[in-house]
Amino acid sequence: MVIVMKMGASDAQVQGVVREVEAAGFRPFINPGVERKVIAVLGEVDIDKAELADQFSELSGVERVQLISEPFKLSSRSYHPEDRVVDVKGVRIGATERVVIMAGPCSIESRSQVLEVAHAVKESGARMLRGGAFKPRTSPHSFQGLGEEGLELLAEAREETGLPVVTEVMDAHDVPLVARYSDMLQIGARNMQNFTLLKRAGESNHPVLLKRGMGSKIKELLMAAEYILAEGNHQLVLCERGITTFEDSTRNTTDINAVPVLKHASHLPVLVDPSHATGSWRYVPAVARAGVAAGADGLLIEVHNDPAHAKSDGPQSLKPEKFAALMDEIRRVAEALGRTL
Numbered sequence: 001m002v003i004v005m006k007m008g009a010s011d012a013q014v015q016g017v018v019r020e021v022e023a024a025g026f027r028p029f030i031n032p033g034v035e036r037k038v039i040a041v042l043g044e045v046d047i048d049k050a051e052l053a054d055q056f057s058e059l060s061g062v063e064r065v066q067l068i069s070e071p072f073k074l075s076s077r078s079y080h081p082e083d084r085v086v087d088v089k090g091v092r093i094g095a096t097e098r099v100v101i102m103a104g105p106c107s108i109e110s111r112s113q114v115l116e117v118a119h120a121v122k123e124s125g126a127r128m129l130r131g132g133a134f135k136p137r138t139s140p141h142s143f144q145g146l147g148e149e150g151l152e153l154l155a156e157a158r159e160e161t162g163l164p165v166v167t168e169v170m171d172a173h174d175v176p177l178v179a180r181y182s183d184m185l186q187i188g189a190r191n192m193q194n195f196t197l198l199k200r201a202g203e204s205n206h207p208v209l210l211k212r213g214m215g216s217k218i219k220e221l222l223m224a225a226e227y228i229l230a231e232g233n234h235q236l237v238l239c240e241r242g243i244t245t246f247e248d249s250t251r252n253t254t255d256i257n258a259v260p261v262l263k264h265a266s267h268l269p270v271l272v273d274p275s276h277a278t279g280s281w282r283y284v285p286a287v288a289r290a291g292v293a294a295g296a297d298g299l300l301i302e303v304h305n306d307p308a309h310a311k312s313d314g315p316q317s318l319k320p321e322k323f324a325a326l327m328d329e330i331r332r333v334a335e336a337l338g339r340t341l
């Protein structure tokens with residue numbers, strides 16, 4: 001249930017509603033930063049919700065009360081009707097006119113590698129740099145990432161290029177460390193339901209990029225988002241990165257439907273990751289264009305200066321020249337829809 005206050009409702013009226021919500025055994029959660037105050041009523045109490053809604057709608061300063069049938073509340077559009085804009089060091093994600101491209105290597109491998117790729121993607125118009133220092137690999141025998149040394153190199157690439165950086169945090173204990181070096185925390189597909197990690201990322205108040213689990217429903221992604229929002233962190237962006245299906249021509253299957261479904265159900269910005277969704281550089285451009293056409297707020301794309309020798313995800317990484325050509329295509333798709341890069 002959400003309680004929508006009248007425009008210009010006073011603090012005393014808001015506090016009056018908060019007291020009534022608490023008295024009924026629920027937890028009130030006030031949406032910060034919107035003109036019209038909206039109070040989410042959270043908690044599981046065995047009570048007639050419709051009757052309670054009627055009761056709340058009589059309170060002073062209340063415009064209307066809306067029952068939300070979905071289990072996700074804070075990520076729902078009923079709670080926050082406007083598109084949420086997440087600001088990462090001046091890069092605004094979710095502002096409809098802009099398509100934000102984040103690009104870079106799957107893993108940070110060396111100073112020369114990350115600097116070379118960072119300069120190349122910036123040159124082509126990427127607004128953020130990506131690169132993993134803590135890598136969630138299927139095999140323990142595969143390259144696991146450079147850890148803190150990788151974070152240092154990523155931070156150096158940010159200093160050189162001015163591009164804000166996003167990098168994965170795999171362990172709840174590492175949230176402060178990764179937040180210190182980066183501008184945005186990535187929570188990977190394999191950790192989408194690591195609830196301790198979600199809570200710590202929420203508490204950090206650092207911008208978060210939350211990727212959909214390969215076996216997770218859209219609703220489960222939104223419930224995972226709920227964990228971060230419930231800690232008061234609204235700097236949150238969702239990412240569709242392909243799901244596991246019976247189809248094995250590609251690494252995953254891009255659920256392009258997820259873009260309009262998420263945009264309808266939630267106020268949070270949505271990215272598409274065509275690299276992990278396809279697993280092959282050959283298919284990345286088509287799916288990248290489809291993502292923008294479907295209404296994604298941005299793309300996350302893997303680029304490597306020497307994909308044949310990459311320590312992870314070489315087969316799906318674009319060479320800088322191919323990335324530059326793709327950026328031109330994406331720009332044209334965006335412009336056709338009245339948007340820009």
Ligand code: PEP
Nearest residue numbers: 106188189190211241276
């Ligand atoms: C990545 O971005 O390199 C990554 C590991 O992604 P995902 O969690 O989507 O597999």
Ligand code: MN
Nearest residue numbers: 106302312313
């Ligand atoms: Mn990768």
